[in-house]
Amino acid sequence: MKVNVQTPNFVADGKLINFIEKKLSKLEQFYDRIIYADVFLKVQKTSDKENKNVEILLSIPGDDLIVKKEAKSFEEGTDECVHALQRQLKKRKQKQRAFS
Secondary structure (H helix, E strand, O other): OEEEEEOOOOOOOHHHHHHHHHHHHHHHHOOOOOOEEEEEEEEOOOOOOOOEEEEEEEEEOOEEEEEEEEEOOHHHHHHHHHHHHHHHHHHHHHHHHHHO
C-alpha cells in the first residue's frame, strides 16, 4: 500500500511519518486490497489542547473510506483513525462474505 502524508503549514519529522506508515500497514491484515492511503495532518489555530486534525482517506476497490479525528497529538489521532478504519474494513469484509 502506498502512503501519502500531507502536512500543510508545517514539516513532519521522519519519526511521525514512520509511525503513520507502520500503523496503516497493520490495516492490510484486515483487508488485503487497499490501494493507497492519503493522510492529511493539520494544526488548527485554536486555544484548545485538541488542535491536531488527522484525516485518512483509504482507497479500496469500489469505494473510499474517510476518517477524521481531532486529538492532542498526531500519534493519538492516527491511532483513533486506524481503529475506526479497522472497524469499517471488518464490516466491509463481512458484507462481502455474506454476498459471496
